[in-house]
Amino acid sequence: MENTREVLRIVAVGHVDHGKSTVIGRLLYDTKSLPEGAIDKVKRIAKETGKPFEYAYLLDAFEEEQKQGITIDTTSLQFHTDKRDYVIIDAPGHVEFLKNMITGAASAEAALLIIDAKEGIQEQSKRHGYILSLLGIKQVCVVVNKMDLIDYNQGKFNAIKNEMNAFLKNLNVHPMSYIPISAFYGENLTTKSEKLSWYKGETVLEALDLFTQEEGLEAKPLRFPIQDVYKFDNRRIIAGRIEAGSLNVGDEILISPSNRTTKVKSIEAFVEKDRLGTVSAGMSVGITFEDEFFNKRGEVISHKKNAPIVADLFKTNIFWMGKNSFVKGKKYKIKLVTQEVECEVIAFNKVIDASTLGTYVNALEAKTNDVAEVTIRTKEKICFDKFADNQNTGRFVIVDGYDVCGGGIISGLVDSEGLIVTSFIKDEIKLPIDCFDEYYFDMNALEIKKDLLKATQYKIGDNVPFLGESYEYTKDFDVIALNASLVAKIRAGKLIDVITIGEYSYVDMTIINEKGFGINLTSEKDLLSYIDDYKEGNEVFANKWLNFTEYRAIKFRDGIE
């Protein structure tokens, strides 16, 4: 039966104007996958506008796209070979529409990365390569298009191949093939080209058939995130899609993060033929439990063995599509399978320009189209897996305001919670501090910035860096942290004690707050009114009590281009 045929989703990516839409349009045309109406319509438009017939118009349906000759939004079209059916996704190559490119590419299982032979590797060729690696698309074929413009020259083709291969290797992307083609003239697309007789490999169409469909989600540990709970009748149905593994009636299951266990009583369905004894990855199902708990959307059902990770702190690789930058300290919403919870960035470990692989050291934000390695903390614990273990439960999106602005994959856990924030530690007491951060003036950006240092824990007896590039405390000083109601005492350059604010009395010595700002105190009376006055993040309070430059300075630095 026709519909048991395999369907593979492929995306075409690459720099603007390198011919993605033309490659696809021509592929569809040559495989006779288009209705006459579609071709006639493009012919009619070409005639109306006095332009030559454009294969790209078969995909670029919007008037704006045809008039400007660019792809704005992603499209998918279907075609088939003898081997299987394909959904081919056309993704825009203009950097302005990166969010649409990601929308298209995120659902693909394999990719064609298209490079213009004459222009060579451009910014989006690389950025798209990076995005593919972040989306976990491992099957890639690089297509060097417009070979007619360089007289089908093998040397120039090899130069592009070597350069791109070196770039992609760093991303752990290993293309299955590099194919020289001319989409406009149909060379090496569906039939071998005589003009490219030096090339002995596959045509594009043959290369597509060599891609394989990813399998294996069924064999992974069970992950069944609760989507909703229905009580339409006397059944209490737990509904959702099985993201991995399989589930049988009678199975003992664990519900995370609430950590309750029960057994599967039944698998429910509207029609009898769908009432199965076993359900598995990819199915949208409904089950009932033997025990009735209060269950809610977002909880994840697994077997007792191989449960998901439950944590509120993890390392991620993200791409940012928002107009506003992704910044530290701001509250965002994270959506991971059916879980939705408030989150914030604790640290930008690395921000990368995806078109050069250049790294911004000490970056404090990710701008539009940046990729970054960030540590995220969620307000409540959530269930997930590392992306490498399970892609469906190891990826998430970030919502800023009304919009999905970022996406990411979870690379791992943070070693231990304490390590992530620089702090003074005494037994169970932890005082987070920023007083050893370095401030500088970025002469390129013309902005005051702060270094982000590797998080360090100082325990009683440890030496502390009381002398920095942009700050200078004395060997003896006290750190009053009203936000934590704690005070740390440093004597002879060592942390000697952490006490509560109530236990502390004024001493005439260097006194700073947790950020390293001097505090205007000269007496015990001052100390009491300082505590009394305290309002976190209030400018009146800060201007009255704090002195930025008493122990701190701002150094000049070149900054990053």
Next chain:
Amino acid sequence: MDHLDALEAESIFILRESYKKLGKLGMLWSIGKDSTVLLWLSKKAFFGHSPFPFIHVDTKHKIPAMIEYRDKIAKEFNIDLIVHTNQEAIDAGMGPDHGRLVCCKALKTDGLQQVVTKYEFDGLILGIRSDEEGSRSKERIFSERNKDSEWDYTNQAPELWDQFKTDFPKGNHIRVHPILHWNEIDIWTYIQRENIPLIDLYFAKNGERYRSLGCAECTGKIKSNAVTIDQIIEELKHTTTGERAGRAQDQEDSYAMQKLRKDGYM
């Protein structure tokens, strides 16, 4: 799982997301094959129940057999059906003689907008498919419309990994497209597999059948001898004409659908 199982599971997931995440919800039912498949999928998603109303925007120009069939199925499936007509436009004599696109805008787009306003819907579920025509091929599964139902198609929100647009300002609404990724043959194969009841206008009589249903004046038949679903599927595998070739409004202008849909057409 085969290809149809995967499509079905995806559509059910989308229906359940819209029910959970959007406030007041309604599903458009045009009596045609696609929205009837959608009706069936909703029965499956909610275990035989219909937790939201179905909406038919009646232009009063529909093929008469469609109305008869609508009332019969609504009863059989026990669905809550809202039938709405832009009566003001009808009373003023609106019809395709005023211009096909003008007529579509008044009786369908404006009619739909009146329903959204009257019932304060936050979400509308529609059975459009991306392979039908160009502007639909650019759609998202959760597609935002502003308070006037307008579609900002050059600046659509990202949509990835089945995380949909569920945050939007009050007054806007979301068009949910659960069968966006199905193609015409998928629909027919599924109707056959699930044995879904369907209006007989799709089956050939006297060498002709409807391939797509709409208003009587603007919908043409195709030459066909296909009287069974198997024959229809076989016919579609070999056809070179588009599904909506018989829909006159699509042919009015190169960008007719884009223009209609920008203003809130289905």
